[in-house]
Amino acid sequence: MNQRTKNRAGTILWAALAGAVSGGVFLAVAELVALVTVRDAGPILAVGSFVIDIVPRWAKEFAIEVFGSNDKLFLLASLGLAVFVAAAVAGVLELWRRRLGAALFAVAGVVAVVATLTRTGATLLSALPSAVGAVAGALLLTFLIGRLRRWRDARAAGAAEAGLDRRRFLVLTGVAAVGAVVAGVGSRLGSAATSSIAAIRAAVRLPAPRSRVTVPAGAELDVPGISPLFTANADFYRVDTALTVPSVDPATWKLTVDGMVEKRVELSFQDLLDMGLDEYSVTLTCVSNEVGGNLVGTAKWLGVRVRDVLAMARPRSGADMVLSRSVDGFTASTPLQALTDANRDAILAVAMNGKPLPLEHGFPVRMVVPGLYGYVSATKWLTELKVTTFAADQAYWTPRGYSAKAPIKLSSRIDTPRVDKPVAAGPTKIAGVAWAQTVGIRSVEVKIDGGDWQQAKLSTPINADTWVQWSLDWQATSGSHTLSVRATDRAGRMQEQKREPIAPNGSTGWQQTFVRVS
Known part of the structure; x- marks a missing residue:
């Protein structure tokens, strides 16, 4: 050159x-x-x-x-x-x-x-x-x-x-x-x-709840490697469309309830607190959770029932959907029936595991709806509830190829042993979690290699909206082994075996994992 x-x-x-x-x-x-x-x-x-x-x-x-x-x-x-x-x-x-x-x-x-x-x-x-x-x-x-x-x-x-x-x-x-x-x-x-939102959140003092979650004896199994009964805030999955976490001051926050209602309602953060808070244990699942995935977690949520808020506005006949809106423009379409059902405690949550909502999890107010995937229910940084119909309105993910209605599918997961961590030969435990929100888990079965399905031990459930832990004693022998798990809910429905992708309304399939025993 x-x-x-x-x-x-x-x-x-x-x-x-x-x-x-x-x-x-x-x-x-x-x-x-x-x-x-x-x-x-x-x-x-x-x-x-x-x-x-x-x-x-x-x-x-x-x-x-x-x-x-x-x-x-x-x-x-x-x-x-x-x-x-x-x-x-x-x-x-x-x-x-x-x-x-x-x-x-x-x-x-x-x-x-x-x-x-x-x-x-x-x-x-x-x-x-x-x-x-x-x-x-x-x-x-x-x-x-x-x-x-x-x-x-x-x-x-x-x-x-x-x-x-x-x-x-x-x-x-x-x-x-x-x-x-x-x-x-x-x-x-x-x-x-x-930005003073973090300091404002730290200064928030929530009133004592009128009721607290009762955790029964035996609700948590003592098995190393199993998911904790309650997921720590720092470990809770986060999937949303917000590129940066919105800053919302509870002093200026306002919730508007309008649309097909007899009365338009506006609530401040203090108005919401004055309604009285109750504590709920609910497992949330993301529609993007693959079989065996970790986009699922359980927390104690403090909040107000959505049906009590909607009752103030009095939805009109013919409405079948509530379009919830975030301050950043995200919307979710939730069946009105799921929010007004007396047997399902859908809430406007203000606290998570005993503390004001973390900023990234929707501070100051978010929705928590048992039994529905987050993209149709769990709106963070909530600012509006529009009572409407599925025919008249679409939420953020519906035109992008996801179902407008998305009940969470019965599922189970193996937490331990893991494919990347060999175990020693001898007595060990196979363990994990299973969930069937609003219905509850009846049984979990495990198959080792080509053997028969074996009944696992279940933890004592807190409620039908919270996952349960399960475990099975195993005499592990040297070599490679295949572990499979499936669950059955309290209505007698067995977890779907066929593998389906996450779109348009959640993955299905029995988890199968490989384990090396030394």
Whole structure:
């Protein structure tokens, strides 16, 4: 490779670096403007939220299966990488032809503005961070590439100024890069520091409940490796469409009940507390939970029955659905009958395992409905209950290929032994959990290799809405073994054997796992 070719290749790399730095300035300036105008209106969050809304069902399922609760972190990281790659390309284009790279920044700004304005509650002011950031990035790119051209031309001409032009370009690019990092990180830290919702939550004092969950003796089996009867808040699964956790001040929170009702009702957070709180034990399951998956958990929830709130509004004849809405625009379609059934305690929850709801689990108020998958019932950051019909309204996931109604399917899971943890030969226990919300579990059976189904021991159930633990004594012998599990509910229905995917309304199948015994 001759010197001319090396110089050309080096110039292209420097142009790509200038573009990437300009992209960083685009994001940093946008975050700074968002800090003083509309928080969480930055381009990455706006475009990320838009992507979540338009992503096809298979991509959503893949992301949850592979990344679990880190799916949003992966999305943000991917978008950030895409921005820097695209900005680097813009730098090369600007070097090739003036204003072409800047035009690419303008397109990126328009995309970010459009994505921002599609968000629930967005105003024209919400578009300002992306617009200002795009202009700043484009101007810096034009300036840096101009300096790079001067250096390139001076070097080609053998001019003495080439060294000085090189130093100017490198210094200016370095200063811009450092400034972007400082401004971007500073604005994020500033946003976190000025957000008082975490402190407000910590200061919330809930009234003592009128009733508490009674945990009977034998409700929890003493088996190492089995899922705890109650899932700790920090370990509870989180699957939702919110790219960032909404900040909702309970002092200004309001729940509106309207639609097909005799009386429109508005409740403040204090109004809800004044209705009296009761504690409920409920297992929640995500429709994205695969056979044997961990997108399921149990907690003690403190709240008010939904039917008591709806009774204040008096739903009209003909209504069959309640469309619940989150502050971020997410909606869920819940059968009205499930919310008004006297035998099912659907609640508006304000606490989880004895503490105010964690921010990521819906603080200050969320819905908890036994027996229905979360996407049709468990709306977080709740702000509205619209009494309507399935014919008139669709919820967020219905047009995306999921069923409008989705009762949780009877299921069971093996927690221990695990496929990735060999066990020693000799006496051991096979154990796990099983659930059939609103019905309850009658029995759990386990098959070892090709043997007969064996009856497992069940824990004492708390109620029909809470999973039960189960265990089976096993004399493990050396080698590889196949373990299978199935459950039967109290109505006599056996868990479906046939494997079905999670769409459109939940997976089915008996779990089968492999165990190595040493």
